[in-house]
Amino acid sequence: MNNFCHLWIWISAQLYKCVKRRLVLVGLGSLTGFTLVIILLKWSFTCSNIQPEKYVKNICTDYHSGTSIGSLCEELCNPDKTPSISCHNFHTSKDAVFSGIHGNHSVVFKLPKKISNYESLHWLDTANKKIYPSEIDFTNMIVTNVKLKFNIFLNHIVAKKMSHINYSASHHRDVEMENVWALLQDNEYLVLLLYEKFDVFPRLEGSCGSLYAVQKLNTISRYWHLITLYDSRSEWVKRVKLSVMILDFLLHLEHVLPEPLHICDIKMDHFGVTNDFKKIKYLDLDSVHPLSVTNRLTGDGSDCKQHSDCDLKDCRSFCNLMTFKCQHGVANNNLQVVCEKIFLGWVLSGRVMVPGLLLGPRSPRVLIDILELCANPDGEAGTPRAPASKEIRNRLHKLLTHLSLS
Template identity: 25%
Template sequence: MWRSLRGALRCLGVKVCRRSALLVILLWLASWLFLNGLVFVHRNMFSDFCTDHKSKEILQRVCAEYQQGVLTGDLCEDLCVAGRVEYKRCLYYENGKKVMAASWRGVPIVLKSKLENFSSYEALTLLEYQDAAGGAGGEEELSPLDVVFYATLEIKNSLGLETGANLTLPRLWGQKLKENERTYSRAELASLWALLQQEEYTFLRVLQDLTHHVAKILGSCGHFYAVEYLAAGHAWDQYIFSLDELMLSSSPNPWSGQEKIINARDMVPRVALSFLEMVEHFENDFSHSLHLCDIKPENFAIRKDLTVVAIDVDMAFFEPKMRDILEQNCTSDNDCNFFDCISKCDKAKNRCGPKRKNSNLQVICEKIFRPWFSPTLLGAKAGLPLQVALQRAVQECAEIDGGEDAQRTRAVREQLKDLLVELSQEDTGHQGEGQEHKMRRVHTALHF
């Protein structure tokens, strides 16, 4: 009997041990998964957490690579040696993009890069070929024509455009190169190539000489480029743009001490006129229409002369690339919405149409103008005949399909323009001021 009892206890002990071992293994596995999950969440949630400490570390690495001869640019000497670039604060990190505020020789600027590290950008194939040739006992020099050829391919890939014969390296890159220099250093080529892989840099660099409605690039160091600091819009501000921030921007002040300083309410019709000018310019003055697919206050800014400027153009596309983006598989019209750019679903083919259904003007009327000229914001003036006519015009503008009736769209735009000019005259009390607010067309074309 005792033997049977000992056997039973031994069997029970084995079962308990096995269960305990299994529980320990399961507990260890659950702990491992939990800890790895925490690490994953931490990396994803806090890798884009904007801090001054991390921003300064990033710039220190840029300067270290500049000292090593890995990268260069017309901003590097002042940033890394002379101390003429003063870091101010971190603005935001988003999906790897780093954006910081600084001042360059006393002028406010914004430093940007799509990726944090210079090494994260794809290396220029020409440099790898040059290394192979050098290793084989030969030395291949790169002419500007070689670089322009590769730059042309990159621009075509990022913007969906062809480039013309007037494309030159200094135009793409702000580096002050000697006119008689026929070759470029490895650091110059690598830095240029890292910049060209950033769609926003390429977009701004190509367009800034052709329109005053995009932010100006002032310089670069490696993969970071500096743009002018402007008064950006805020969704929570009823007037979108702050006059206090406007005075801090780096753009020149067109008003002298003898002239009237405008208030926020006076500013609205003038800025609205500049929005209309920007829309007309983007639609008609380039070889392809430019589509803005993320229209919100934060993506625009104003200079001190109240010119509207597109400052975040990651979601701006010329017509050829816009068509490629829109033409996707679909089962309903909802599948054909690409942020603020939408098209229709052809249910017979289950494909979205390549032509955009709405327009830049329609979205701006809906998201910018309608809140501006609402009865809530206008207050006691909301019932005045001019204000009522303006509200109706804005409502019609927000509801029109830009791709269906071009003539009607032009008529609505002209009506808005006339009403805004009249409102601007009424608010300022200067009858002759309307001429100053007529649309300023820049008669240059972007022929790629």
């Protein structure tokens, strides 16, 4: 118990220092209870249901005025029924992420951050009237958008289907086009549509305006503890089985999809498991990209002074220290990051501060050795940038399978 207390005190102290330092930078001076609450809310360390309720109210105002449509609108905006919603902590990539009920099952509602620089769908004529593209032109815009963002060439039948919301709104086609085009700017929404048939990401449940809902899954963090000193045998086996499922999931991303996908923001809470404990899915898709797109983003020729300047979060690259340009493309792979951040845990100054799924008193030395090799294949000083090999993956999978059965 002392270890837990020490760890919690250390984490609290680091959080306090971080918040205090930022408060000083913005000139707020002393740290008060009130300002701490405001800062924690602003940086999503904690949350309030007030904000999600505000977003739902705004969406429903648009729905009642006829500028938002979708399959979720009628249920979400029913004046005789107050929607049951609860906010989520630690979500900064979107304007809103919160849980709710759709039909008889739990969903997660997501509202993308507003994007101001995407191509406008309509234009104004000399009389200031909005002119919308023809159906053919709109379909071509979708084809171009998907090609640019995912290097996937859609046939026009699929693109035509994507141009419609699953909702009877033919007499509101202009509004439907606006809603569809706004949704298609969101990386996560596009991933959900493009890879739906592979069943590796949560199921898309519907939308209302730019708000959409996905299947809610249990995150794997419910099977993980900050301190594993008192793990039961059953808890350890469960985490080993989860780890095998994660390895299988990563293999699926590399070899079953049209092009390997890179997850550039890997966190414990971003992995979800189905209720029957048979399948892993990835929950946060804002930073999921095909290999070719990841290479383009990390090797785009932009200026750099150090390797980290070329990184796309967990998708790491190299800075050309002769030209000082990002020209390399992604250097590591999903497995390397998962071993480093999920299986081993949070490392600070070369020390594991918070253990991962596979680090604890029940971890055999041979497993730790493989995990360390997987997390840092080239034994680099500083941030690892080499990919974990197929051989490492096979050794790890074989050992974990044995541990889950023994």
